[in-house]
Amino acid sequence: MTKQWMLALCAVLVWGCTEVSPTPTASAPAKPKDGELAVPTGYQNGPTFLSEVQRPDAKQVRELFINAVGARTNAGQPFPNGTVMVMELYTAKMAGETPETGADGKLVKGDLAKILVMGKGEGWGQEVPDNLKNGQWVFAAYGPDGNALAEDFTKCRACHAPLAQKDFGHRYDEYFEKRTAR
Secondary structure, X not given: OOHHHHHHXXXXXXXXXXXXXXXXXXXXXXXXXXXXXXXXXXXXXXXXXXXXXXXXXXXXXXXXXXXXXXXXOOOOOOOOOOOEEEEEEEEEOEEOOEEOEOOOOOEOEEEEXXXXXXXXXXXXXXXXXXXXXXXXXXXXXXXXXXXXXXXXXXXXXXXXXXXXXXXXXXXXXXXXXXXXXX
């Protein structure tokens, strides 16, 4: 990966900055592909998309974050280029084969298992087959140690593909409903 490409990617992923829309030139860096987005530094200090998302079917608790660019989006609108979302997947604490629940009935969060990143930029994600295109979104996955994981991003794309009306974002409506209620 070239230094120029890394600097351009970092500019797009700066958490909380304004929308970045690089001007194409003959020497413009390549658009990132799945697996090439970095985990944004300090994302936990930015806006929360949703917190303590319960997934008993997957025995997980999820924490979702969105950068300031995406947080400015209004309900019913697509997220702008420069939006970055991060999802932390935590295993649920287990009592044998059964996930533990707290007094509130929610799963008890265990260890961080994986960090997933979803970013949107002009012309991104266009190298995949048409049935797997998710607008201009690309995906990346990291272990709890911050090292990139060799994921099959076709699974991410296939899961998000039916959500075109919600800019390919799971829990789009829930996010805007909870944000309005805050």
